[in-house]
Amino acid sequence: MNAIRGGRSLFLVMLVLFLITGCSTNKDVSTKETGKKTASKEGGTLVIARLSDAENLDQQFMSTINAASVTHRKVYEGLVGRDKNAEIQPLLAEKWEQVNDTTWEFKLRKGVKFHDGTDFNANAVKATFDRLLDPKVASPRAVVFKMVKEVKVIDDYTVQFILSEPFSPLLSILASHEGGIISPKTIEKYGKNIIKEPNGTGPFVFESWTPGQEIVLTKNKNYWGEKAKVDKVVFKVVPEETTRISMLETGEAQIAEPLSVPMMDTVAASQAVDVYRSEGYGTEYIGFNVQKKPFNDERVRKAIAHAVEMDSILKGVYNNVGKKANSLLGSKVFGYNPDMKAYEYNLNEAKKLLAEAGYPNGFEVTLKTMDSKERVNMAEVLQSQLKGIGVKLKIQVLEYGTFVDQANKGDTEMFILSWRNATGDADYNQYNLFHTNSQGGAGNTFFYSNKEADRLIEAARSEKDQEKRKELYAQSQQLEMKEAVYIPVRVIENLAAVSKDVKGFSISPSGYLELNDVSIK
Structure with a gap:
């Protein structure tokens, strides 16, 4: 068995080296532009070859950014989010204010629908956080919102977070994956069980999950904001790094992550693939x-x-x-x-x-x-x-x-x-x-x-x-x-190998894969 595995790994390394032609110095694609400019087009399927599968697709049970990267700001969205400069910005809430030390009020965006057609409103926000904080659900992520005593519905598009004690970093937590708002119908269907079919308001809709193999998302054509540029995203589980990189060289995938340090020089020498780096x-x-x-x-x-x-x-x-x-x-x-x-x-x-x-x-x-x-x-x-x-x-x-x-x-x-x-x-x-x-x-x-x-x-x-x-x-x-x-x-x-045909990809400082602006030549 070991001999077979070793032989396969040697073959894959040779394949990668064979496919890579030409030579260049190490490059950081976060700061460089390549020579010719080719117009990117919308549509197509973005395939991401990943080391590991998500442990689940319920952000109230996730314990890793690896899993959260699949759903955060793709399937699920929060009341607020971070822009590319990591600054807090409106998302499902248009504005907010801290009324007093323990009360925060949010005015919600109107005209937004969940992927199942349900209206997004104050009741959906309350249902999401009621589930998260329910001791019977026993969410391991409830601890990050431990200070929330109640989410109070003021009217259809106004909610208040009533805290048991002052909590300065509330907005930063709401902007993370734990703050994603779930369709009330999905909450009703799964209750205290882990959600297997995530249903949010984001630019991508969950299509399927084959554990250990792949997760598929499709473009939300009815998205309330700026629509995604690709039609489909496939997260493929590919444990062997040499296989992940060879998939980029052959066009079977466009992004491979994580990228290991030992493989950086190999990728940097490629005419088809770039090294992505960010702190x-x-x-x-x-x-x-x-x-x-x-x-x-x-x-x-x-x-x-x-x-x-x-x-x-x-x-x-x-x-x-x-x-x-x-x-x-x-x-x-x-x-x-x-x-x-x-x-x-x-x-x-x-x-x-x-x-x-x-x-x-x-x-x-x-x-x-x-x-x-x-x-x-x-x-x-x-x-x-x-x-x-x-x-x-x-x-x-x-x-x-x-x-x-x-x-x-x-x-x-x-x-x-x-x-x-x-x-x-x-x-x-x-x-x-x-x-x-x-x-x-x-x-x-x-x-x-x-x-x-x-x-x-x-x-x-x-x-x-x-x-x-x-x-x-x-x-x-x-x-x-x-x-x-x-x-x-x-x-x-953050390190990844990215096809030179891909534009608009980044990894946030938190480690989330940012795909909403990605396009493929």
């Missing part, structure tokens, strides 16, 4: 389950942090793509603390801490990661580095969905993961990743709990003064670093 809000990190031995001891976590030589990982694994992280907030996120310091490489200190914790000869532990090239490469480098302090690292590589499921359940000791901040606000990072209420599927896969961290995070949520919010987040980040809950690796760069 994201998210970060990649090494995490510990702080409730599991030996990582329930802070000294052990600090020892591991001191034993990791991050510069060699960034250079050797990532070819310095994505700058070194000093926390789990990307530098573009509101609340980022530039003064944060990660643990320095110091083997003597690492050995000393292990001995103090009762592990003078080290220990054996399992590190889990998803099946991506960089993550596996990083795991192998960590395995080599940690031998220096007597830690024997067993690497377990899992299919993406399985890995996420195990991390959410706490079936981990040590893991490599990333968090793609969906809102650009530190709250989305701090509350989801570190608050006690978020343990498990909501994001806190460290299973970390600290009353002082909870207090700081909650205070920052309710603080109106933005400079004071930044200071509170600086304090919470310092506390999390002091307790070595994680080891920051790098700020994520």
Whole structure:
């Protein structure tokens, strides 16, 4: 079996190299224009070859941007959204105001219909958030709207969000995928079960999902806003990267994502394909389950942090793509603390801490990661580095969905993961990743709990003064670093391989694929 798989991979690499003719230097298609200008045309099918399938298509149950990218701003839309400069803009709400500390009022857009023909109105907004917040539904994303006490219908096109406490980043959460408005008929059909046929107001209509194979969306010809330029979008699940890239070369697909760092040079040399790069809000990190031995001891976590030589990982694994992280907030996120310091490489200190914790000869532990090239490469480098302090690292590589499921359940000791901040606000990072209420599927896969961290995070949520919010987040980040809950690796760069026939494609800083303006030559 291994021999067959290896032979197939070698053949695919040779195929890619054969198909690529000519040579060029590395290019960033986010900043360059290619020579001749050929007019783009509307219509056609956009095929996106992806590493992994969505875990589900219900944004109230999604735990990954990978899944949200399929439906957010395509099938589902929120009351507000972000433009290309990441600024909050009207979407299904035309305007809004904060009436007082705990009341926000939204005036809704008229004349909008869901894909099933149902009118979009205040009752639809209320039905969506009532479902999200219903304890019987048990949505893992309910935690991000925990402060919403009631969505109150004022009239057909006016709603108020009544909060239990002041919450400054409300608009940023409403602009993320969790804020997508669902057709009341779909809510009635599925109730507390996961929605298998998403039904929103967006520029694309859900057509079909064959799990493990493909998801198909078609153009919404009755869309209230500017209509999509392509007729159909097909998200194909293609686990092998060489296959994804060869599909672009042969015209079977137009976008392949994610693109790994090792494959960047190959793609950059192509006459048919470009490398897309943009800095994201998210970060990649090494995490510990702080409730599991030996990582329930802070000294052990600090020892591991001191034993990791991050510069060699960034250079050797990532070819310095994505700058070194000093926390789990990307530098573009509101609340980022530039003064944060990660643990320095110091083997003597690492050995000393292990001995103090009762592990003078080290220990054996399992590190889990998803099946991506960089993550596996990083795991192998960590395995080599940690031998220096007597830690024997067993690497377990899992299919993406399985890995996420195990991390959410706490079936981990040590893991490599990333968090793609969906809102650009530190709250989305701090509350989801570190608050006690978020343990498990909501994001806190460290299973970390600290009353002082909870207090700081909650205070920052309710603080109106933005400079004071930044200071509170600086304090919470310092506390999390002091307790070595994680080891920051790098700020994520969004990478994709894109056919030169495609125009208008981008990936938002949050990591969502932006397809509404895409056209194909």
